Amino acid sequence: MRRRAVIALGGNALIKEGQKGTIYEQFANTREIAKSIVEIIRDGWDVVITHGNGPQVGSILLQNDIAKDVTPAMPLGICVAESEGLIGYMVQQCLSNALKKANIDRPVVALITQVLVDRNDPSLTHPTKPIGPFYKEEEAMKLLKEGYHLTRQPKGWRMVVPSPDPKTIVEADIIRKMLDDNIIVIASGGGGMPVIEKEDWGLDGLEAVIDKDLAAERLAESIDAELLLILTNVEKVYLNYNTPQQKSLDAVSIKDLKEYYMQGHFPAGSMGPKVLASLRFLEHGGQKVVISSVEKGYEALEGKTGTHIHK
């Protein structure tokens, strides 16, 4: 069996800071990323690629909101599915082109992916994840009365939604078969669409979002991946990040990392879920986690940079 890896691309990989998010920017960024994924595949890795969708789903939610009096607004789960189509198409086309250019004959395809969560997940009754457009005071009050959860942020009010813990990737069996068939799979984009299992009904979607790194970890477990490569906007994981005591982690054991995690070095909105995903993966059969920037992904895998987490 060839070596399997899950590559998790940060949401900011496709729309960089300062960019507006036009399709030309997104395709140009995707083509750059595709080049380094090709190097990873050339090195003998069978990969499943997953990606964030923050800016894209934010834009889709905004479009739905602005146009809601003219055409019915779609709920969050559906917007996530739309973003899987959008981003999946870009990654599929750019990676496929880059592989052909490198004379590597491997098919690539993006799958619509559902992620099962526990129907009793505490986050479902206590939503905390801010998403979508900013609202003015008046509109926010109206939404609050309608039963939505909102939070006040410096730029205005925003909806908050549950971010339940992913349990399993619904399409995991399919993905495993596709890997056996030598297919490169893009899956669980934007964390996948959260679903619960209802008796006498089956799967049902939720108004929630799943952290894409925690979903990537479940994906990696389910395909017996050896490696989880998390690519984000920093080159390494840091202790005391953004303080005078900031210190990068080059190689770290699961034991030490767990200690740092418990000490509160990694905030919930950024490095926290990535570190939690790393710890889970290594405790559930994974061999290695590498965290680095999108730009340095291949160099990190070669051991030249990044944070390397081992058992």
Added chain:
Amino acid sequence: MRRRAVIALGGNALIKEGQKGTIYEQFANTREIAKSIVEIIRDGWDVVITHGNGPQVGSILLQNDIAKDVTPAMPLGICVAESEGLIGYMVQQCLSNALKKANIDRPVVALITQVLVDRNDPSLTHPTKPIGPFYKEEEAMKLLKEGYHLTRQPKGWRMVVPSPDPKTIVEADIIRKMLDDNIIVIASGGGGMPVIEKEDWGLDGLEAVIDKDLAAERLAESIDAELLLILTNVEKVYLNYNTPQQKSLDAVSIKDLKEYYMQGHFPAGSMGPKVLASLRFLEHGGQKVVISSVEKGYEALEGKTGTHIHK
């Protein structure tokens, strides 16, 4: 080898006439359709499902247009990809639930699908297919000056885009492998994203849409399907449709149907592409085409209604 069929669902299957297109309506409609697809699968067919996206992509284009000053509007090809995510997710979840309820253990997944067209397709320089929102005179003139193609319709001006002839399904090899693995595939939704092959570049997307029935035919060819089942908003194909001489076709040979097609019985915007797809399929290895309504799909397959086209 089990028998293979492609089922092509009309765009109006998921949003019925008179409905607004809320997500609740769309899911309710999809659940109904799923029930009859389960019956077809139970009868021993391995199916690939494809679907239209007219109302959904129209809504996405409208949202993009209305919000364009706030967030970058995505081009048509990307909107088609978003609609593949949206509809693929619905069909995947509803069909999967319906299969489980029927104690049929088959996985279901939707694929992001590209469709190759000829870069010299004459429609690329002569766009004719109206899509998206209606514009007022003033805005239409502005868009015309910007180089867009528009057409005047009773309700206002609309953009027209090319609708090139599909040549091959880019992901056909992948779909064949998945069928061999017993997976039920949803593919080429909305006709798929049209792409051309560019030297020294690879595949590149187009501002165009592909007729979903013509794409369904290429899909059926590429998986060596025996049957193409086209489900639309009429129970049968008619000669002299909507005239006092209207006459339904129950069983018709390819030879007779070709004759009727040449005589102009089937308009370009509705039955024309379905009949052309049928003729092509039977001339390229297909055994049978059945055209009927979404509601009567299974009955039609049983021979109780619909138009049955044979060699």
